[in-house]
Amino acid sequence: MARPRLTVAIGAVMVISLTAHAGTGQAPSAPSQPSQPSAAAPAGDAEKGKTLFVKHGCYLCHNYEGHGGAAGARLAPNPLPFRGFVNYVRSPRGDMPPYTAKVMSEQDLADVHAYLRSRPRPPAVASIPLLAR
Numbered sequence: 001m002a003r004p005r006l007t008v009a010i011g012a013v014m015v016i017s018l019t020a021h022a023g024t025g026q027a028p029s030a031p032s033q034p035s036q037p038s039a040a041a042p043a044g045d046a047e048k049g050k051t052l053f054v055k056h057g058c059y060l061c062h063n064y065e066g067h068g069g070a071a072g073a074r075l076a077p078n079p080l081p082f083r084g085f086v087n088y089v090r091s092p093r094g095d096m097p098p099y100t101a102k103v104m105s106e107q108d109l110a111d112v113h114a115y116l117r118s119r120p121r122p123p124a125v126a127s128i129p130l131l132a133r
Contacts, residue, residue: 042106042107042110044112044114044115046111046115046118048108048115049110049113049114049115049116052104053066053112056103056104058112060072061096065122066115066116071095072096076115076116077116077121079116079117082109086106
C-alpha cells in the first residue's frame with residue numbers, strides 16, 4: 001500500500017517541478033532571475049505558520065507536525081521550495097482544496113512554509129524498539 005502512495009508523491013513532485021517553470025520558457029534547472037520581485041520568498045514566521053496550519057485545517061490531512069497522514073503527504077521538515085509550494089497550494093491536484101489568495105495570502109503561505117521547515121525530523125525507524133525487530 002505504501003508503493004502507490006510513493007508513486008503518487010513522486011509524480012506530484014515532478015508535476016510541480018515542471019509546472020513551476022512552464023510559463024517561463026526556461027528549463028527547470030535554469031537559475032531564476034534576481035530581478036523578478038515575486039521570485040524571492042517573503043520571510044516567514046514559524047509561530048504564525050503553526051497557527052495558520054491549524055486554523056485552515058491543514059493538520060487534518062498532514063498531521064500537526066506536517067509528517068503526513070492517511071489523506072495527506074509528508075510536508076515537513078523539507079517542504080517543496082517556496083514557489084512550488086505556493087503553486088501547489090493555489091492549484092492542488094487530488095482531494096486537497098485550493099487555497100486562493102483570498103483565503104491565504106502570500107505572507108500566510110510564507111509563514112506556513114517556515115513552520116514546516118522548522119519541524120523536527122521524525123525519529124529513525126531503527127531507534128523505535130517496536131519497529132526495530
